[in-house]
Amino acid sequence: MLTVRSVASDTNDKLRSKRVEETETRTWQQKISPYARLMRIDRPIGSWLLFWPCGWSIALSAPAGCWPDPMMLGLFGVGAFVMRGAGCTINDLWDRDIDAKVERTRNRPLVAGEIAPFDAVVFLGGQLGVGLFVLLQLNWYSILLGASSLGLVVVYPLMKRITYWPQLMLGATFNWGALLGWSATQGSVEWAACLPLYVAGVCWTIVYDTIYAHQDKVDDLIIGIKSTALRFGDNTKLWLSGFTAAMLGNLLTAGLVCDQTWPYYTSIGLIGAHLAHQVLHTVQQQPIHSLNIHNPKDCATKFISNHQVGLLLFVGIVLGTLYKQNSDERAKSTTATAGSSSSTTGSPLSATVTGARNIAV
Numbered sequence: 001m002l003t004v005r006s007v008a009s010d011t012n013d014k015l016r017s018k019r020v021e022e023t024e025t026r027t028w029q030q031k032i033s034p035y036a037r038l039m040r041i042d043r044p045i046g047s048w049l050l051f052w053p054c055g056w057s058i059a060l061s062a063p064a065g066c067w068p069d070p071m072m073l074g075l076f077g078v079g080a081f082v083m084r085g086a087g088c089t090i091n092d093l094w095d096r097d098i099d100a101k102v103e104r105t106r107n108r109p110l111v112a113g114e115i116a117p118f119d120a121v122v123f124l125g126g127q128l129g130v131g132l133f134v135l136l137q138l139n140w141y142s143i144l145l146g147a148s149s150l151g152l153v154v155v156y157p158l159m160k161r162i163t164y165w166p167q168l169m170l171g172a173t174f175n176w177g178a179l180l181g182w183s184a185t186q187g188s189v190e191w192a193a194c195l196p197l198y199v200a201g202v203c204w205t206i207v208y209d210t211i212y213a214h215q216d217k218v219d220d221l222i223i224g225i226k227s228t229a230l231r232f233g234d235n236t237k238l239w240l241s242g243f244t245a246a247m248l249g250n251l252l253t254a255g256l257v258c259d260q261t262w263p264y265y266t267s268i269g270l271i272g273a274h275l276a277h278q279v280l281h282t283v284q285q286q287p288i289h290s291l292n293i294h295n296p297k298d299c300a301t302k303f304i305s306n307h308q309v310g311l312l313l314f315v316g317i318v319l320g321t322l323y324k325q326n327s328d329e330r331a332k333s334t335t336a337t338a339g340s341s342s343s344t345t346g347s348p349l350s351a352t353v354t355g356a357r358n359i360a361v
Helices: 002-038 045-060 070-094 117-135 140-147 150-159 166-174 177-186 191-223 228-257 262-279 296-304 306-360
Strands: none
Touching: 002 070, 002 117, 045 070, 045 166, 045 177, 045 191, 045 306, 070 117, 070 150, 070 177, 117 140, 140 177, 150 166, 166 191, 166 228, 177 191, 191 228, 191 262, 191 296, 191 306, 228 262, 262 306, 296 306
């Protein structure tokens, strides 16, 4: 009997201990979860969209036949993750009053009271500290260039209150890495290559963030928030087609400046097809695969698919840069062969001329 009671007591103790552990785990997760959602860790697409211009620039600056610097890609990956989170925190601090009135954002941690504004500011300080640590790993030119973008990060959330072009400001902010990536590997910015890449990125951002903004246009119209989605209205597809063309044109310019090869230009063609399919493609006159600006779910799907655009261009740059070595080797081989052939052809003529001189003497 005592043995049975002892076993039962041990079983109850184990159950109680397990419940305590589960409660502590849930409590820990509940404390961390609001901060994770404040950083949008559950929505990594923003971090990717911030990283890709950095990756493009790093890969484009690599010497012919070389892979992009993996250390730089890693640093910029961490930086993109942290600074995107910091940007979201700043945005939510500015927009607490607005987010409470929008269906899609009213459950964000600051609006729902899960995080106090002071705690969010302290958390923001930690994120900026990590971002600064990453930035300090770069050269001084890049440190100053990177620090100069902080003003854009802070000011961007205010733009939706004063202009119908906040997506332009977002593009200027999100694509700063197109300048910073090159300077981090080369010591300074090669403007002839980086400026077209930067402009292409800005145009791309206007495309995907206009699609994103169409999710909230009804609420934005009611509360007086501005966006390119409201500015373009029913002409959105026409505007986005124009910005897509500008993006592709600037990518071509950057490729020509950097002596890129056919894999790079192939990726640009695939990107053009992808964006055209996003915005324009129809089947039997039915908007099955085209952008439906009045369907928030479709806008979200099209927005997320832009991760593929960034990846396509990155792969195209890497392969195009690796292929440069093969092209250079073939060119050298052709030159050497032509020179050898010329020497061989010239030998009999030289001998004839020499003989003629000897006879004359």
